[in-house]
Amino acid sequence: MKKNEITILGAGLIGSLMAIYLKRQGLEVSVYDKRPDPRKSPYSEAGRSINMALSDRGWRSLEQVGLKEKVLPLAIPMYGRRIHDEHGNTTLIPYGKENQAIYSISRGKFNQLLVEEGERLGAKVHFEHKCLDVDFTNNEVTFETPEGEKQFNPNVIIGADGAYSALRMSMQKQVRVNYKQEFIPHGYKELTIPATSDGEFAMDPNALHIWPRGKFMLIALPNPDKSFTCTLFLPFAGTKVCFEKILDEKDLETVFRSYFDDAYKLMPDLKTEFFKNPTAALINIECYPWVQGNSLLLGDAAHAMVPFYGQGMNCGFEDCYILNGLIEKLGTNAWDLVFEKYQKKRKPDTDAIYQLAMENFKEMRDSVGDPKFILRKKIEAKLHALYPNEWIPLYTMVTFSEMKYAEAYAQGKLQEAVMDRVMADPLITENWDKLDYEDIITQLETSKAV
Numbered sequence: 312m313k314k315n316e317i318t319i320l321g322a323g324l325i326g327s328l329m330a331i332y333l334k335r336q337g338l339e340v341s342v343y344d345k346r347p348d349p350r351k352s353p354y355s356e357a358g359r360s361i362n363m364a365l366s367d368r369g370w371r372s373l374e375q376v377g378l379k380e381k382v383l384p385l386a387i388p389m390y391g392r393r394i395h396d397e398h399g400n401t402t403l404i405p406y407g408k409e410n411q412a413i414y415s416i417s418r419g420k421f422n423q424l425l426v427e428e429g430e431r432l433g434a435k436v437h438f439e440h441k442c443l444d445v446d447f448t449n450n451e452v453t454f455e456t457p458e459g460e461k462q463f464n465p466n467v468i469i470g471a472d473g474a475y476s477a478l479r480m481s482m483q484k485q486v487r488v489n490y491k492q493e494f495i496p497h498g499y500k501e502l503t504i505p506a507t508s509d510g511e512f513a514m515d516p517n518a519l520h521i522w523p524r525g526k527f528m529l530i531a532l533p534n535p536d537k538s539f540t541c542t543l544f545l546p547f548a549g550t551k552v553c554f555e556k557i558l559d560e561k562d563l564e565t566v567f568r569s570y571f572d573d574a575y576k577l578m579p580d581l582k583t584e585f586f587k588n589p590t591a592a593l594i595n596i597e598c599y600p601w602v603q604g605n606s607l608l609l610g611d612a613a614h615a616m617v618p619f620y621g622q623g624m625n626c627g628f629e630d631c632y633i634l635n636g637l638i639e640k641l642g643t644n645a646w647d648l649v650f651e652k653y654q655k656k657r658k659p660d661t662d663a664i665y666q667l668a669m670e671n672f673k674e675m676r677d678s679v680g681d682p683k684f685i686l687r688k689k690i691e692a693k694l695h696a697l698y699p700n701e702w703i704p705l706y707t708m709v710t711f712s713e714m715k716y717a718e719a720y721a722q723g724k725l726q727e728a729v730m731d732r733v734m735a736d737p738l739i740t741e742n743w744d745k746l747d748y749e750d751i752i753t754q755l756e757t758s759k760a761v
């Protein structure tokens with residue numbers, strides 16, 4: 312191993328982007344992933360992927376490595392949530408200002424683009440290398456490969472090997488790492504709304520479609536081939552509508568006709584897909600520290616969160632951006648110092664987005680269908696238009712800004728308390744346009760001063 316050769320575990324979105332950053336710093340980089348090379352033997356993601364929503368933090372990280380223009384053709388802007396009620400009527404709730412959008416993107420091609428960019432810059436990517444163990448005492452990593460087990464002695468290890476990280480498991484066995492994992496009661500299943508027979512999108516392509524039904528929901532995100540990737544989120548068991556109770560095509564038809572009839576009419580392959588695609592679990596993982604000597608956990612390996620804010624990838628990309636900034640500032644002679652600074656700086660922010668991701672699930676599956684929620688959003692949008700610096704809606708702070716997640720969270724909580732008081736007025740529906748908006752800002756300023 313050469314001095315300053317970096318080993319990255321995981322060629323997912325975060326491992327690949329980190330490899331690009333490090334190559335651009337002139338470092339030697341080797342990436343190891345347990346999957347086969349997708350270019351040689353297609354490893355199908357089909358049936359178990361949720362489309363992601365690229366937003367400002369993600370774009371900033373891609374732009375810094377010159378990739379924004381290459382990624383744009385894979386992404387479709389969504390300017391708001393299109394809410395479908397049980398009668399098939401829809402309402403658009405904008406995400407932010409008129410030109411602000413989050414971008415639907417699916418994992419496969421995007422991941423490949425990042426891997427290829429890393430290789431173009433000189434990173435060595437080794438597929439079919441599954442990390443089995445990292446021995447910190449002897450500084451040795453063991454991989455399972457088609458040729459048998461292999462051992463390496465890397466100088467620096469970055470574990471971007473996802474929610475079930477082998478680096479993290481090795482840390483847990485050998486050093487004092489706090490760890491918490493929680494499966495939520497819901498699982499998800501991937502479904503599809505294909506393009507129409509004349510090759511068009513079957514619904515508005517520039518929105519994230521939501522069928523909020525209280526304890527469960529269906530969502531749909533557009534793809535460049537004019538299909539939509541849909542994700543059905545249901546409890547596994549224990550409620551009237553849950554995966555456990557959909558046993559045959561008749562049960563499935565009853566659920567879809569009762570709750571998602573407009574979507575049902577656009578899903579010719581529903582019955583096949585539902586019973587063919589796996590039902591996947593949703594997990595939250597928190598751990599700390601993320602560092603052991605010259606080894607660091609990054610992305611989902613450090614903080615896997617439920618997908619409901621659409622921030623998992625954006626947060627992981629921001630991890631890379633911040634780590635890169637520290638490397639630029641502190642140099643590459645003391646990786647343990649760089650990693651230590653990184654974890655201290657970053658942890659409060661990943662805690663905040665982890666929390667917000669859970670809270671956004673309730674908002675998506677339940678609140679968005681409530682006219683009072685829509686009114687609340689309208690009032691907040693007006694406040695933001697009148698007082699752009701004083702009142703920034705939480706969604707805007709998280710999605711369309713680079714403000715630290717922890718700051719956004721704290722500011723969001725103060726705004727939420729003020730808005731709760733505003734919305735408590737029984738005449739708010741009639742009065743909302745005549746509200747004393749300046750007084751609302753004063754209330755916020757007062758609560759900040761306390």
Ligand SMILES: NC(=O)C1=CN([C@@H]2O[C@H](COP(=O)(O)OP(=O)(O)OC[C@H]3O[C@@H](n4cnc5c(N)ncnc54)[C@H](OP(=O)(O)O)[C@@H]3O)[C@@H](O)[C@H]2O)C=CC1
Pocket residue numbers: 320321322323324325326343344345346359360361362363418440441442443471472473474475476477609610611612616622623624625627
């Ligand atoms: N839309 C989706 O369905 C998914 C989205 N994401 C998004 O990506 C974001 C960040 O993901 P990221 O942190 O890159 O994690 P990922 O899970 O995307 O990538 C980790 C990579 O490491 C591989 N890997 C796992 N274990 C080992 C091992 N022991 N040795 C070598 N390689 C291993 C994984 O293979 P394998 O996957 O086969 O385990 C995968 O290719 C998430 O927050 C989420 O937003 C991530 C996963 C799925």
Ligand SMILES: Nc1ccccc1C(=O)C[C@H](N)C(=O)O
Pocket residue numbers: 361362363364392413519530542618619620621622671675
């Ligand atoms: N990509 C996702 C995947 C699954 C669940 C939600 C998303 C979202 O992006 C949600 C979006 N940010 C929203 O708040 O409407």
